[in-house]
Amino acid sequence: MTHAIVARQAGGPEVLTYEDVERPVPGPGQLLVKVGAAGVNFIDTYKRSGTYKVPFPFTPGSEAAGTVEAVGDGVTGFVPGDRVATAEGINCYADYALVDEGAALPVPRGLDDLTAAALPLQGITAHYLMNSTFKVEPGHTVLLHAGAGGVGLLLIQLLKARGAEVITTVSTDAKEQLARGAGADHVLRYEGFAERVREITSGTGADVVYDGVGKDTFDGSLAALRVRGMLVLFGAASGPVPPVDPQRLNAGGSLFLTRPTLGHYLRDAAERRWRSGEVFAAAANGSLKVRIGARYPLVQAAQAHRDLEGRKTTGKVILVP
Numbered sequence: 001m002t003h004a005i006v007a008r009q010a011g012g013p014e015v016l017t018y019e020d021v022e023r024p025v026p027g028p029g030q031l032l033v034k035v036g037a038a039g040v041n042f043i044d045t046y047k048r049s050g051t052y053k054v055p056f057p058f059t060p061g062s063e064a065a066g067t068v069e070a071v072g073d074g075v076t077g078f079v080p081g082d083r084v085a086t087a088e089g090i091n092c093y094a095d096y097a098l099v100d101e102g103a104a105l106p107v108p109r110g111l112d113d114l115t116a117a118a119l120p121l122q123g124i125t126a127h128y129l130m131n132s133t134f135k136v137e138p139g140h141t142v143l144l145h146a147g148a149g150g151v152g153l154l155l156i157q158l159l160k161a162r163g164a165e166v167i168t169t170v171s172t173d174a175k176e177q178l179a180r181g182a183g184a185d186h187v188l189r190y191e192g193f194a195e196r197v198r199e200i201t202s203g204t205g206a207d208v209v210y211d212g213v214g215k216d217t218f219d220g221s222l223a224a225l226r227v228r229g230m231l232v233l234f235g236a237a238s239g240p241v242p243p244v245d246p247q248r249l250n251a252g253g254s255l256f257l258t259r260p261t262l263g264h265y266l267r268d269a270a271e272r273r274w275r276s277g278e279v280f281a282a283a284a285n286g287s288l289k290v291r292i293g294a295r296y297p298l299v300q301a302a303q304a305h306r307d308l309e310g311r312k313t314t315g316k317v318i319l320v321p
Helices: 042-049 113-118 120-133 150-162 173-182 193-200 218-223 247-251 269-284 298-309
Strands: 002-007 016-021 030-040 064-071 083-086 096-100 141-144 165-169 186-188 206-211 225-233 256-258 292-297 316-320
Touching (some): 030 083, 064 096, 113 120, 120 225, 150 165, 150 173
Parallel strands (some): 165 186, 292 316
Antiparallel strands (some): 030 096, 030 316
16 A cells, blocks of 8 residues: 545545555556655646546646656656656656656756656746747746746746846745845736836836736736737636636737646647756756745645645645655
8 A cells, every 4th residue: 555645525625635545557658656756736726626627536736756666568768767757647646656658757867856846837837938828039028927936936037048027926025035036127016016017118018928826917917918918827826817808908909818728838749858858957957946935745735735825835835755
């Protein structure tokens, strides 16, 4: 027997329980990974709460790093002992998890399991947002919400390395210091942020807004954009955005609105290796600093969800079996 976090019904963090389970067996094309660390993400809370429909009983977690313990039939690219990470694992809040070979990302030397587990979802999200959803070029002005969050701290660094001007929002003085430490040019509070962006840009507005907050920031995000600017809504930490009248995009300046998701930016092995390779290499050589903001033993998964949903965390939240 081994251990995993199990939710037997949708609900609050209290439905997450630490249970004895059978050790998974890798099927054809799968790796069995001994989990060294698992990432905690908002999508896990959406699935646990029932916002995203999943079958119960349910073990959360798609992000992890660890060591290959065994391989299923047909696996050719990995052997036991290899270190891997993934953003597309199966039931990763556990001592052992299954990963499809095509979704396994080689971990380079120099990255420990905690750092490797902190990067796949948020690091690849930051990569696709700025390279593919809206391709940021030197001189672009970017508004990024939640700059002290896991995606935020990574994206600020990558945007500054690209040569963008970065405006970000945070909720506290402590989070402001983190965002400034990552390189943000302007750090704002949420109240009145759209007006402040207009002031900073001499009335023009931002080229792009990356908004993972959702309901509470959506209206201001649209108002902060330049003519033909793009709002990239990639999360809903404050709740889902209500239905939108497309005429608002016209009235706001022929704006673009998109709601990307990670899976559509990991279409094949080449894309996975490109995105993860660039992010992992930057972390391994020290040019990308990864902040582990909170670390919990696996048995405390419910508390990790409470703190994440309560906006009490900064950087990456990690579970350690």
